[in-house]
Amino acid sequence: MGIRMTYIYSLFQYIPFIAEGVLWTASLVLGGLGIGFIIGLPLAIAQSFGGKKLGKVLNAYVWFFRGTPLLVLLSLFYWAIFPSFGFKLDPLKTSILVLGMRSGAYQSQIFKDSIKSVDYGQILAAKAIGMTQRKLILYIVLPQALRISIPAWSNEYAVILKDSAICFALGVMEILTRVRYVSTATGLALIPYLFAGILFFVLTFSGTGIMDFIHKRTRIPGMVEGLR
Amino acid sequence: MIVLRAEDVWKRYDDTIVLRGVSLNLKKGETKVIMGPSGAGKTTFLKCLNLLVKPDKGRIWIDGEEITSPKADITRLRQKIGFVFQELNLFHHLTAIGNVMIGLTKVKGMSKSDALKKAKETLKRVHIEEELWRKYPAQLSGGQKQRVAIARALAMDPIVMLYDEPTSALDPGLSSEVLLVIKELSERGITSLIVTHEMGFAYEVADEIVVMNRGRIIGGGSPEELRNAKNDEVRNLLNKWNGLKDGVLV
Numbered sequence: 001m002g003i004r005m006t007y008i009y010s011l012f013q014y015i016p017f018i019a020e021g022v023l024w025t026a027s028l029v030l031g032g033l034g035i036g037f038i039i040g041l042p043l044a045i046a047q048s049f050g051g052k053k054l055g056k057v058l059n060a061y062v063w064f065f066r067g068t069p070l071l072v073l074l075s076l077f078y079w080a081i082f083p084s085f086g087f088k089l090d091p092l093k094t095s096i097l098v099l100g101m102r103s104g105a106y107q108s109q110i111f112k113d114s115i116k117s118v119d120y121g122q123i124l125a126a127k128a129i130g131m132t133q134r135k136l137i138l139y140i141v142l143p144q145a146l147r148i149s150i151p152a153w154s155n156e157y158a159v160i161l162k163d164s165a166i167c168f169a170l171g172v173m174e175i176l177t178r179v180r181y182v183s184t185a186t187g188l189a190l191i192p193y194l195f196a197g198i199l200f201f202v203l204t205f206s207g208t209g210i211m212d213f214i215h216k217r218t219r220i221p222g223m224v225e226g227l228r
Numbered sequence: 229m230i231v232l233r234a235e236d237v238w239k240r241y242d243d244t245i246v247l248r249g250v251s252l253n254l255k256k257g258e259t260k261v262i263m264g265p266s267g268a269g270k271t272t273f274l275k276c277l278n279l280l281v282k283p284d285k286g287r288i289w290i291d292g293e294e295i296t297s298p299k300a301d302i303t304r305l306r307q308k309i310g311f312v313f314q315e316l317n318l319f320h321h322l323t324a325i326g327n328v329m330i331g332l333t334k335v336k337g338m339s340k341s342d343a344l345k346k347a348k349e350t351l352k353r354v355h356i357e358e359e360l361w362r363k364y365p366a367q368l369s370g371g372q373k374q375r376v377a378i379a380r381a382l383a384m385d386p387i388v389m390l391y392d393e394p395t396s397a398l399d400p401g402l403s404s405e406v407l408l409v410i411k412e413l414s415e416r417g418i419t420s421l422i423v424t425h426e427m428g429f430a431y432e433v434a435d436e437i438v439v440m441n442r443g444r445i446i447g448g449g450s451p452e453e454l455r456n457a458k459n460d461e462v463r464n465l466l467n468k469w470n471g472l473k474d475g476v477l478v
Contacts, residue, residue: 121317122317122318122320124317125311125313125317126319127306128278128306128311128313128381129306129307129311129330129331129335129381129384130304130306130307130331130384131303131331131334131335132303135334139330139334140321140330143321144320144321147321220321220364220366221364221366221367222320222366223320223321223366
């Protein structure tokens with residue numbers, strides 16, 4: 001029992017080590033979401049307004065990233081694709097890029113659905129006052145579509161946060177990788193993994209809470225309800 | 229002076245021919261009303277005039293410039309045509325005044341302060357009270373929404389206003405406030421082409437009424453001429469709408 005308690009006390013010294021993992025996880029999530037947004041939004045616009053042929057080509061990208069397990073994608077890009085193009089990226093950068101490309105495929109579907117829910121009558125009205133396609137996308141469609149997509153986007157945050165744990169496979173020093181290290185070092189499993197679970201829960205809860213706050217602040221009377 | 233001219237306009241959707249060689253001229257300051265049963269092609273024809281629907285055949289001129297020409301600057305020419313839809317197509321994310329301003333700032337390139345001034349003037353013109361200017365479409369009644377839509381089109385200083393059944397989505401009580409605005413604008417010399425089922429309104433406001441059926445114009449004339457129409461097809465349609473016998477309007 002005494003030895004056990006010693007191990008538990010020794011866990012405290014690992015708290016800063018695990019807490020640093022939160023920063024790595026945050027880098028994976030924010031980087032992945034950011035790259036996903038940069039890829040997903042133009043993809044959704046192109047799929048919605050770019051015609052059928054372009055839509056089919058872009059669908060291939062979407063289906064590749066949606067249909068391939070994350071672990072396979074991480075391995076494929078880290079061991080094969082990036083090196084074959086001469087890029088020697090470290091595990092963190094590779095993971096952020098892969099999470100981003102994959103999230104881009106998912107986010108494109110979120111934005112595409114939101115764009116679709118802006119009724120066509122408004123697009124006709126924008127054309128009728130002389131707006132070009134670029135302007136009507138920018139000033140009529142996107143301000144509404146982005147607001148509508150906040151709840152689904154918040155869900156994507158929670159998904160990518162949980163998926164980030166898979167990056168331990170490449171040795172990225174995120175929360176799970178560090179907790180596994182601590183577990184091995186101390187011989188304890190329950191407390192370190194419980195701690196990891198709590199950290200992920202807090203990150204999920206606080207992140208989606210912020211998104212809910214943004215959603216409420218940007219809500220326009222009758223708009224979302226009217227479009228659903 | 230003719231400000232809008234359509235010549236031999238045809239449109240087909242799959243196997244259905246919706247427009248069969250429709251031609252029409254609209255003179256400056258004139259108010260013309262298009263009437264006809266559902267499926268006559270009225271809305272399609274109106275949408276062809278600013279190329280919201282592309283005609284299969286035929287030519288259309290706005291203010292002397294051919295909008296159907298492959299070289300036409302369609303977005304510039306559309307600014308010369310105000311279009312009011314039956315479906316109350318306001319932009320949901322913008323307030324009433326925002327709906328009127330957006331075309332002025334983003335299409336006409338006006339400064340925000342000039343656009344605001346113009347939007348206020350135009351909203352007053354269609355009798356939208358100041359307390360409604362900052363309301364979103366969902367907070368407005370159907371009649372108010374349609375008047376904001378008229379203001380949005382009117383603020384762009386079009387040379388012609390097209391109204392596509394502007395009261396068909398409204399309760400009868402709300403229709404009158406919209407019709408009153410259209411009538412006022414028409415009396416002030418705004419060139420207008422109106423598709424409507426409101427027969428009393430049509431007779432009151434129109435310089436000329438055009439009757440469409442099955443994708444073609446089957447008759448027309450001044451309200452007085454139409455009251456005494458000799459064409460059987462026109463008379464039958466008028467009787468049907470009026471519920472009156474012998475096409476006599478009271």
